[in-house]
Amino acid sequence: MHAEHGHAPEEYFRYLGWKNAIIILCCLGLGAVLIFSLGLGSARIPAVDVLASLFGAAPDQRTNAIVCGIRLPQALSAMVAGGGLAIAGAVMQAVLRNPLGSPFTLGIAHAAAFGAACSVMLGSGLTGSGRNAVTIINPYTTTAAALAASLAASAVIVAISRLRGTRPETMILAGVALGALCTAATMFLQFFASDVQLAAMVFWTFGDTARASWNELGIMAAVTLFCFLFFWANSWNYNAIDAGDETARGLGVRVERVRMGGMLLASLVTAVLIACLGIIGFVGLVIPHMFRRLIGADHRFLLPASLVGGALLLLLADTAARLVLMPHLVPVSVLTAFLGAPAFLWLIIRGQRP
Amino acid sequence: MMLRVQDLHFTYNSHPLLAGISFALERGQLLAILGPNGVGKTTLLKCINAIHKPTRGAVLVEERNILSLSATTIARDLAYVSQKNEASRLTVFDAVLMGRTPHIRWRMGTKDLNMTEAVLRSLGLATMGMRYVDSLSGGELQKVCIARALVQEPSLLLLDEPTSALDLKNQVEIMGLIRRVIDEHHIAAVMTMHDLNMALRHADQSIFLKNGVIHAAAAPDEVTPAMIEQVYGLPVRIHHLDGQPVVLPKT
Structure with missing residues (x-):
């Protein structure tokens, strides 16, 4: 047991190096996809001009406007949202010790949709005709309402589990019940809504990365970064909880506190992202599972990998969404679900553990 | 004294589960907590580790009250x-x-990595270091958990039914391992157990729990059939085979 008698095997360092290599590879991939994504669309711009625009040396005003004014905020929104939702999912799966932990299973997304529907119903959702068929005229009220509703849902889940002891099942069950309640409440509103209001409500639920302004992008990025650092610092605690609550307690981990903190921040990041962009499904569920299979469940690596992987997936999906039916835009949430649902089914059929 | 448990009470949902448990343990000793299902063996173990807070009484580890220490300490x-x-x-x-x-x-240092390697090697697990835990057998997983406990550098090891899910060979191996660890590192260990023969064979001291109190405490050769019958409600005989006490139910 004396440290001087052992030295960690080369094999282990090679293994860590391999994990780091995968994360770096994903980062490089992300950079490359970003450049190409900025160049693709109705107006094609060569990668060289994209790079030049990014570094403030655009060949002309028009290129600069397209790259930095229109496509860059959308691409960055996609990256931030993908990364944020993926780490939120990874942490929910870890602290709840449940492979189904995600913003959806916990009803947070449904609550956001309900909040947005309320706001539309109460008048902020008057519509006009714009680039899309229906535009919400006062998006800030709707965003605030969605944020408030999803935070309230998270608070209720956390409060219920405090009341009944923070057992993971309690949180999942409370989330499922709350999600059903919010869905029913949204349907109730939709039933009494005018056809224009109904269109606005439904349209809001289509996650759209073009919705965020630079301000909102800044908020999303700051919240995501803060939560990521918090989660990352808790990596060993999440690893310990993975090994069982009692084992974690034996290692001095204050399981209830870690679980509560993880859930609160994962809910917060989810709520902010969904409120700004609308509902974007399956990234939070699928990405952590993919990387758990690829590089293992060690959260020191799983969290950064999920952050980068989620960003990459949503950027790809977003780019594809802009291109498949050009000049029409397909909501990115439709593409992530098309991608996510089969992956999810595969996970179920294949089983959680080999 | 390494461990001293004094007048420990634990009430679960206003149902008194432990009602005045006292015992003490020296370094180098292995204590077995025995008794029928639901008598509070695991609860007692968790009270010692402050995972459960006792309603009354104290647990002293090297004369420090466990409740005054932080979870990490x-x-x-x-x-x-x-x-x-x-x-x-x-x-x-x-x-x-x-x-x-x-x-x-914040992060694991060289010392932590080296100690992990040393413990893996001393338990004969060095070759499986790069295998995923979810591909291990029950016996291998139990060894990994004991190895994890050892890199904590504890002076007291608490084991909740360490052999209950294992086959005969693994049971013997794990018990041998626990004994070796206690002797080599000069630490103390408390384990709960259902297998009386395994307990009599390996533990230095056994305590029998019944109705929330210690019904009897005995060294292996002091355990009597009457003691076991009173605790488990089953008449038994104790035979000696090659100097080892063996408990057999009377049929």
Whole structure:
């Protein structure tokens, strides 16, 4: 047991190096996809001009406007949202010790949709005709309402589990019940809504990365970064909880506190992202599972990998969404679900553990 | 004294489960907690580790009251091997390295890595360091959990039914391992157990719980059939085979 008698095997360092290599590879991939994504669309711009625009040396005003004014905020929104939702999912799966932990299973997304529907119903959702068929005229009220509703849902889940002891099942069950309640409440509103209001409500639920302004992008990025650092610092605690609550307690981990903190921040990041962009499904569920299979469940690596992987997936999906039916835009949430649902089914059929 | 439990009471949902447990343990000793299902063996173990807070009484580890210590300080001194261990997708090396959690502030250092390697080697697990824990057998997983407890550098090892899910060969191996660890590192260990023969064979001291109190405390050769019958409500005989006491139910 004396440290001087052992030295960690080369094999282990090679293994860590391999994990780091995968994360770096994903980062490089992300950079490359970003450049190409900025160049693709109705107006094609060569990668060289994209790079030049990014570094403030655009060949002309028009290129600069397209790259930095229109496509860059959308691409960055996609990256931030993908990364944020993926780490939120990874942490929910870890602290709840449940492979189904995600913003959806916990009803947070449904609550956001309900909040947005309320706001539309109460008048902020008057519509006009714009680039899309229906535009919400006062998006800030709707965003605030969605944020408030999803935070309230998270608070209720956390409060219920405090009341009944923070057992993971309690949180999942409370989330499922709350999600059903919010869905029913949204349907109730939709039933009494005018056809224009109904269109606005439904349209809001289509996650759209073009919705965020630079301000909102800044908020999303700051919240995501803060939560990521918090989660990352808790990596060993999440690893310990993975090994069982009692084992974690034996290692001095204050399981209830870690679980509560993880859930609160994962809910917060989810709520902010969904409120700004609308509902974007399956990234939070699928990405952590993919990387758990690829590089293992060690959260020191799983969290950064999920952050980068989620960003990459949503950027790809977003780019594809802009291109498949050009000049029409397909909501990115439709593409992530098309991608996510089969992956999810595969996970179920294949089983959680080999 | 390494461990001193004084007049420990524990009430669960206003139902008194433990009602005045007292015993003491020296370094180098292995104590077995015996008794029928639901009598509070695991609860007693968790009270010692402050996972449960006793309603009354005290647990002193090297004369320090366990309730006055922080969770991390406790984890540096007491290692708990749970009966239920989830196998996640971590390598064996990482799963054992996790035992250093109470000793680190931010990240694992060279000392932590080296100690993990040393413990793996001393338990004969060095070759499986890079395997994923979720591909291990029950016996291998139990060894990994004991290894994890050892890198915590505890002075007291708490084991909740360490052999209950294992086949005969693994039972013998794990018990031999626990004995060796106690002797080599000069630590103390408390384990709960259902297998009376295994307990009589390996423990230095056994306590029998019944109705929330210690019904009897005895060294292996002092255990009598009457004691066992009173605790488990089953008439038994104790035979000696090659100098080992063997408990057989009377049919």
